[in-house]
Each structure stands twice: as C-alpha cells, then as structure tokens.
Amino acid sequence: MDILKELERFGCEQLVICRDPASGLSAVIAIHNTKLGPALGGCRMWPYASAELAVTDALRLAKGMTYKAAVSGLRYGGGKAVIIGDPATDSKEALFRAFGRYVQHLQGRYITGIDLGTTVQDMDWIQIETEYVTDVTGSLGSFGEYTAEMTAYGVFLGIKASVGNVFGSEILKDMTAAVQGLGKVGFFLCRYLHEAGAQLIVTDIHEGRLNRVVSAFGARAVAPAKIYGQVCDVFAPCALGGVINDQTLALLKCKIVAGAANNQLAEERHGDALHSLGILYAPDYVINAGGIITTAADLEGYDAAYAKQRVAHISRTIARVFHTAEAQGIAPSASADRMAEELLGKA
Ligand code: NAD
Numbered sequence: 001m002d003i004l005k006e007l008e009r010f011g012c013e014q015l016v017i018c019r020d021p022a023s024g025l026s027a028v029i030a031i032h033n034t035k036l037g038p039a040l041g042g043c044r045m046w047p048y049a050s051a052e053l054a055v056t057d058a059l060r061l062a063k064g065m066t067y068k069a070a071v072s073g074l075r076y077g078g079g080k081a082v083i084i085g086d087p088a089t090d091s092k093e094a095l096f097r098a099f100g101r102y103v104q105h106l107q108g109r110y111i112t113g114i115d116l117g118t119t120v121q122d123m124d125w126i127q128i129e130t131e132y133v134t135d136v137t138g139s140l141g142s143f144g145e146y147t148a149e150m151t152a153y154g155v156f157l158g159i160k161a162s163v164g165n166v167f168g169s170e171i172l173k174d175m176t177a178a179v180q181g182l183g184k185v186g187f188f189l190c191r192y193l194h195e196a197g198a199q200l201i202v203t204d205i206h207e208g209r210l211n212r213v214v215s216a217f218g219a220r221a222v223a224p225a226k227i228y229g230q231v232c233d234v235f236a237p238c239a240l241g242g243v244i245n246d247q248t249l250a251l252l253k254c255k256i257v258a259g260a261a262n263n264q265l266a267e268e269r270h271g272d273a274l275h276s277l278g279i280l281y282a283p284d285y286v287i288n289a290g291g292i293i294t295t296a297a298d299l300e301g302y303d304a305a306y307a308k309q310r311v312a313h314i315s316r317t318i319a320r321v322f323h324t325a326e327a328q329g330i331a332p333s334a335s336a337d338r339m340a341e342e343l344l345g346k347a
Pocket of ligand 1: 203204206260
C-alpha cells in the first residue's frame with residue numbers, strides 16, 4: 001500500500017500508526033481535517049484481516065466525520081481511530097491506556113470516543129492518560145443508549161422533512177416505512193415512527209430484536225433479503241453501509257431513502273442513480289448526525305435538553321440540502337457534499 005497516495009485519495013491530513021508491544025496495541029488514528037476545529041470521531045475495535053484494511057477504513061470513516069461535522073455546523077473536524085483487535089478478548093486496561101497516550105501526544109488535534117466494539121469502560125481507561133476523550137462515565141454518551149436515541153431522533157426529523165418535500169406535508173400518519181436493522185438506533189427510530197402513526201415493515205438478522213419491534217409497535221416482519229422490494233414510502237437503512245448498490249437499486253419500490261446507516265451509497269454514483277429514479281435520498285451524514293451533535297454539546301458542557309435542541313436543527317439542514325439540490329438540478333448527495341466542501345473551503 002502506498003500510504004501517501006492513500007492519504008491523498010481521501011484528502012487526509014495525518015495518519016498516526018500506533019504500536020505498543022507491551023500491551024499488544026496495534027492501531028491507527030486518521031485525522032482527516034482540522035480546519036473547523038479538532039478532529040472528533042470515535043475509536044473502533046475490530047479484528048481487521050490486515051493493517052491495510054484498517055488504514056483504509058480509518059481514512060474513509062474520518063472523511064465522513066469531517067463532512068458530518070461541517071454540515072451540522074459544528075466547530076470540529078473529522079477523525080477516527082481503529083484498534084486492530086477483538087473486543088471480546090483484547091479489551092484490556094493496558095491496551096486502552098497505551099492508546100490514550102498516543103491520543104495525548106496529539107495534544108487535542110484528535111478527540112476520541114466510543115464506536116463499534118468499544119465501551120464506556122474503555123473510554124475511562126483512556127481518560128487516565130488523556131483529557132481528549134468523550135463518552136466517559138458521567139458524560140451524555142455514557143447514559144444508556146442516549147446517543148443512539150438522539151441519532152434516531154435526528155433521522156426521524158430527517159424522514160419528516162423528506163416526506164414534506166415529496167408529499168407536501170410532514171404528517172407521517174398512514175405513511176409506510178421499511179426499516180432495515182433494529183439495533184440501538186433502529187429500535188428508537190421505530191418507536192418515533194410508530195408514535196407518529198406510521199405503519200412499519202421491519203427486518204433484522206437477529207430474531208430477538210425483530211420480535212421486540214413486532215410486538216412493541218405492531219410492525220410487519222419480512223426476511224432480510226425482502227426489505228428492498230417492499231412497496232413503501234420510506235426505506236430506512238439502519239444496519240450496514242453499501243446497501244444502495246446496483247443490485248438493490250433495481251428492487252427499490254420506495255419514494256424516499258432516509259436512514260441511520262453510515263455510507264449507505266456503495267459508490268457516489270448511486271446517489272445520482274437514486275435521483276434519476278425519482279427517489280429522494282436524505283444524505284446519511286446529514287440525517288444521522290444526532291450522535292456527534294450530542295457529543296459536541298457534551299464536550300462544550302451543555303446538558304441533554306440543549307443537545308436535543310441542537311439535534312432538531314437537522315430538519316433545517318436537510319431542507320437546505322434538498323433546496324440547493326433542486327435549485328442546482330443536482331442529486332441531494334452531491335448537494336450535501338458541495339455544502340460540506342464549501343464550508344471547509346471558507347474555513
Ligand atoms: P447496532 O449494531 O446496535 O444495530 C445494527 C442492527 O442491524 C443489529 O440489530 C443487526 O442484527 C442488524 N443487521 C446487521 N446486518 C443486517 C442485515 N443484513 N439485515 C438486517 N439487519 C441487519 O448498530 P446501531 O448503533 O443501531 O447503528 C446502526 C447504523 O447506524 C450503523 O450503520 C451505524 O454506523 C449507524 N450510526 C449509528 C449511530 C449511533 O449513535 N449508534 C450514529 C450514526 C450512525
């Protein structure tokens with residue numbers, strides 16, 4: 001792998017390779033862009049098959065964080081760390097403290113937090129070594145699933161704004177939403193949609209999570225592969241990335257794609273493809289920013305009520321993305337990218 005070329009491909013400022021044999025730490029920290037402020041982004045722990053895959057994942061995720069923070073009006077840049085390891089066996093104090101020392105060396109250029117495979121306990125260990133960490137005990141990010149709930153709240157508001165754009169009214173009563181993935185965010189999203197009177201079609205590969213949503217909200221369950229072809233108003237991907245691709249585009253029977261999953265478009269061109277099909281796409285990093293907005297509010301010393309107010313701004317942001325897309329005759333995915341790049345250009 002040509003590391004410098006890879007940094008150039010993602011437009012990334014800095015890559016820190018961390019190796020501490022004593023604790024077994026192997027990690028990379030990608031700082032994508034700090035023009036708007038310190039790079040904010042969680043620390044993922046995953047048993048990557050190779051260091052190359054870990055580097056590419058960190059660079060891709062860090063870029064996403066930069067765009068997400070910029071369009072959300074936050075004074076933060078984007079970064080991400082990935083630790084190569086298995087959370088079930090490698091989540092140890094010495095390892096996270098060694099990682100914390102690397103974060104401390106960066107003197108605030110990067111602020112870490114929870115991501116896939118890491119926990120509040122891990123953040124508490126990191127905090128022994130550095131102040132540049134969120135989601136520690138006592139923070140908003142440590143209160144049960146508050147961050148996921150705020151992410152779901154932002155997605156819900158983004159769905160309402162999308163419905164308003166397509167149907168002329170934001171009323172969700174009797175609209176049908178197909179939700180893929182009923183984990184932390186998907187569950188809360190279903191609750192918001194159910195409370196607003198929407199009909200739910202749902203799927204998950206985890207039977208317990210599926211049954212919970214079916215019995216709590218009267219949702220209709222379908223097999224994972226069947227979710228794409230459901231006749232519905234909104235398709236909400238809340239599981240994996242890359243779900244809008246050449247195969248699934250041919251199956252979609254929805255008017256809107258709006259969900260929590262990161263990197264929903266397999267490739268950039270799939271945003272244009274949705275546009276050509278007349279399906280409104282709410283760009284993922286715009287409507288799933290509730291978590292980072294909450295983390296930023298927490299870092300600045302605000303409480304949960306203030307964080308929720310800030311998350312509510314997602315309605316306005318998504319409306320602006322749609323408006324610009326219409327005015328410029330481009331897809332919403334391109335409009336969101338332009339918005340983020342303009343903000344970074346001005347910084
Ligand atoms: P989670 O792991 O709690 O839930 C994901 C769910 O998807 C699980 O229930 C899993 O069984 C299910 N799933 C996996 N593969 C599936 C498949 N092929 N078909 C159907 N279901 C499948 O994760 P989460 O925290 O709810 O996050 C969901 C998505 O939202 C992820 O893409 C995540 O990156 C993104 N996101 C989450 C947050 C947050 O605050 N948690 C913030 C921004 C973005």
